[in-house]
Amino acid sequence: MFLQELSNDFSELELLVVDGEAVGFVVYWLVADEVHLLNVVVAEASRSCGYGALLVGRVVAVAEEMGSEQVCLEVRVGNGSAIRLYERLGFRVMGRRPKYYADNGEDALLMGLVVTMP
Numbered sequence: 001m002f003l004q005e006l007s008n009d010f011s012e013l014e015l016l017v018v019d020g021e022a023v024g025f026v027v028y029w030l031v032a033d034e035v036h037l038l039n040v041v042v043a044e045a046s047r048s049c050g051y052g053a054l055l056v057g058r059v060v061a062v063a064e065e066m067g068s069e070q071v072c073l074e075v076r077v078g079n080g081s082a083i084r085l086y087e088r089l090g091f092r093v094m095g096r097r098p099k100y101y102a103d104n105g106e107d108a109l110l111m112g113l114v115v116t117m118p
């Protein structure tokens with residue numbers, strides 16, 4: 001996935017390193033007037049320390065710097081911790097994509113955050 005993403009001009013991949021150890025990453029696309037957050041992952045041992053919020057906050061900051069209108073993403077309906085994280089940062093549910101995930105047929109929630117200029 002990393003190699004494929006690195007080959008896209010519009011794709012950005014950022015790694016969070018704490019005390020020399022990689023604890024998480026975020027992947028997002030810069031597309032036209034919006035930023036699409038593809039994935040954010042924190043290593044299991046490093047969760048609930050605020051790193052997820054830091055990574056998603058970074059993407060929102062980039063969107064602000066770029067003058068993007070919104071940040072959007074899809075998340076599994078059953079992924080409570082991710083949904084709570086996004087809602088805490090101001091994302092709101094904008095729609096639902098039925099059977100979006102091929103592995104188990106789970107629906108996706110489409111969430112978005114309107115970017116305000118700094």
Ligand SMILES: CC(C)(COP(=O)(O)OP(=O)(O)OC[C@H]1O[C@@H](n2cnc3c(N)ncnc32)[C@H](O)[C@@H]1OP(=O)(O)O)[C@@H](O)C(=O)NCCC(=O)NCCS
Pocket residue numbers: 038039040041042043046047048049050051052053054074075076079080081082084085
């Ligand atoms: C979703 C994910 C990225 C969140 O990462 P995280 O680093 O645990 O996120 P945060 O620490 O910012 O927030 C998680 C929880 O920790 C709590 N927390 C944050 N800082 C804290 C602190 N200093 N002390 C205690 N709790 C804290 C938050 O309140 C939150 O609680 P909640 O889940 O009950 O709402 C992580 O669970 C993950 O990698 N999941 C697997 C991949 C995934 O599903 N990614 C999303 C794809 S769309």
